[in-house]
Amino acid sequence: MTSGNETPEIVEIVNDEYMLGSGNSDTEITIEYIPTKHDDSIPYFAGQDLIQWYSTIEEAKHAIELYQISTHTKFIKLNNHKYGEDLTKSRIRWDSVTRVPYIMLRSLNLECQHAKDRNKESNEMRRKRSVGPYQVNGEQKERKRYHCNKGSKKGNCKATINIIEVLRFPQYRTDDLAKPSRTTTSRLIRKSLQKGDHAVYKEFMVRVMFPPLEAHSGHNFGEVTEAQKYILQISELASDIKKVSTVVTSTDLLREVCGNLARIMERLNTECDTTGCTELAEFVKKYPVNQSSGSSSAKRVKKQIEILSESDENLNMQMKDTLYMLQDRKATIVVTTDQEVENQQLQT
Numbered sequence: 001m002t003s004g005n006e007t008p009e010i011v012e013i014v015n016d017e018y019m020l021g022s023g024n025s026d027t028e029i030t031i032e033y034i035p036t037k038h039d040d041s042i043p044y045f046a047g048q049d050l051i052q053w054y055s056t057i058e059e060a061k062h063a064i065e066l067y068q069i070s071t072h073t074k075f076i077k078l079n080n081h082k083y084g085e086d087l088t089k090s091r092i093r094w095d096s097v098t099r100v101p102y103i104m105l106r107s108l109n110l111e112c113q114h115a116k117d118r119n120k121e122s123n124e125m126r127r128k129r130s131v132g133p134y135q136v137n138g139e140q141k142e143r144k145r146y147h148c149n150k151g152s153k154k155g156n157c158k159a160t161i162n163i164i165e166v167l168r169f170p171q172y173r174t175d176d177l178a179k180p181s182r183t184t185t186s187r188l189i190r191k192s193l194q195k196g197d198h199a200v201y202k203e204f205m206v207r208v209m210f211p212p213l214e215a216h217s218g219h220n221f222g223e224v225t226e227a228q229k230y231i232l233q234i235s236e237l238a239s240d241i242k243k244v245s246t247v248v249t250s251t252d253l254l255r256e257v258c259g260n261l262a263r264i265m266e267r268l269n270t271e272c273d274t275t276g277c278t279e280l281a282e283f284v285k286k287y288p289v290n291q292s293s294g295s296s297s298a299k300r301v302k303k304q305i306e307i308l309s310e311s312d313e314n315l316n317m318q319m320k321d322t323l324y325m326l327q328d329r330k331a332t333i334v335v336t337t338d339q340e341v342e343n344q345q346l347q348t
Contacts, residue, residue, distance in 0.1 A: 050210045057165070060206040064110070064161060067210055075110035075161050082106050087167070088193045092186045094177060101182075101189060102168040102205075110161040114219040117154035155218035162209040171201050 054060040068074055083090055083104050090103040117123070172185050192200045 050212060052208050052210070054206045054208065055204070057206055060163060060208050063208060064163075067161075071213060073159070073216065074113045075159075076113050078109040078111040078115075078160065080106070080108045088190055092189055094182055096177065098173070099175060099177060100168050100170050100173045101185065102166045105165040105167055107165075108163040110163070112157040112159040112216060112219075114153055114155040114157040114216075115159075116156055117152065120154075153219075157216050157218050159211040159215040159217075161211065162207075164207045166205050166207065168203040168205055169200065170203055 052060075052063060054063065064075070083106065087103060092101050092103060094101050169189055172189055174181055174185055189200070
């Protein structure tokens with residue numbers, strides 16, 4: 001283990017058996033419900049899904065958000081390390097499974113929010129200063145004392161998410177991983193990079209290693225809130241609407257649903273501090289809203305609007321209504337799309 005100030009040792013990517021080097025941009029995480037010793041209802045990433053490869057950083061971030069939501073956990077940044085911009089001086093590594101050489105660009109580690117308190121000393125000093133008396137215009141006054149039953153969320157949880165950005169060279173794949181062969185191929189790659197040879201195909205990939213639930217310790221898993229019950233369903237339905245929006249962009253009902261989805265996102269973004277739906281707000285504010293329909297209600301999400309704060313109950317009721325509308329719209333879209341396909345077949 002390394003301390004928070006030290007750069008962690010980076011281990012070469014080897015023996016990753018699951019979807020390694022597929023290069024498929026359509027790769028998605030599959031969330032399965034598997035009984036665990038914690039709670040049979042806790043969504044859990046199956047073992048074969050703990051190591052995933054993505055073609056963009058956005059896809060990796062979206063997968064991490066889904067992982068946190070489905071497992072009711074939260075991860076924060078631990079450390080970040082960049083390996084320099086000069087590729088000719090970077091270390092060339094080899095994948096023992098795909099036998100493809102690669103260069104590390106950046107590594108990022110996220111730790112569970114219940115991990116070790118890395119600012120314990122400074123926090124203790126701050127608490128001591130806040131307890132003693134203070135002076136105002138030379139007059140000494142006692143501070144008000146407040147009773148807080150809520151303790152620190154910090155513990156000693158070891159669960160981490162490891163993210164590595166790499167640049168792969170698929171055309172230099174070799175079946176011989178002996179040292180002489182690797183040395184010869186590495187020299188060829190460096191010479192090509194030094195010459196700026198555009199014929200060298202470079203493939204950017206992001207590897208994310210998720211921890212199993214058993215890696216968590218010292219804390220309980222968060223309870224499922226009313227907001228969390230609808231997160232995955234809303235995101236799935238919104239994704240379906242986005243996929244078919246290019247086919248039925250003229251449908252008024254589609255515009256209405258997209259507008260409602262945009263408004264619910266705006267409300268959650270502006271009210272997350274007062275309603276307690278922070279987890280949902282953090283997810284939906286990053287989720288792409290389909291605005292290709294051109295409706296004024298969907299475009300309104302770009303503007304700052306004043307919305308009165310409502311209670312958790314009212315906000316959850318609005319989320320339910322939005323979910324029901326999305327479900328109805330999904331069925332209508334499927335029917336509309338099928339009809340258009342049939343019409344095209346009849347015309348041909």
